[in-house]
Amino acid sequence: MSLLITDECINCDVCEPECPNGAISQGPxxxxxxxxxxxxxxxxxxxxxxxxxxxxxxxxxxxxxxxTHDELLAKYHLIND
Incomplete structure (x- = not known):
């Protein structure tokens, strides 16, 4: 599974720079x-x-x-290889 940010987000800006795949961005x-x-x-x-x-x-x-973990690992290789 991927992750999801809920509407409880306070826009504190700490998650975005921690993502090694650049999957997090500011939405509307x-x-x-x-x-x-x-x-x-x-x-x-x-x-x-x-x-x-x-x-x-x-x-x-x-x-x-x-x-699954294997699917996430395969996605990692697609993104980072």
Missing amino acids: EIYVIDPNLCTECVGHYDTPQCVEVCPVDCIPLDPDNRE
Whole structure:
């Protein structure tokens, strides 16, 4: 699964620079995550870095973008190789 930023986001700006794939950007009102770029940090870190730094816990798994660990790893290789 990719991750999703909910409307509880306070636009604190800490998640965007932590994303190693550049999947996080400022949306019209809050930050958004591009599911085509999000690997939940698989290939880079053991845990999603945006989740680690988020002060309001507003970055859950996106139920509309389910992916296995192997699929996330394959996406990582597509993005970074």
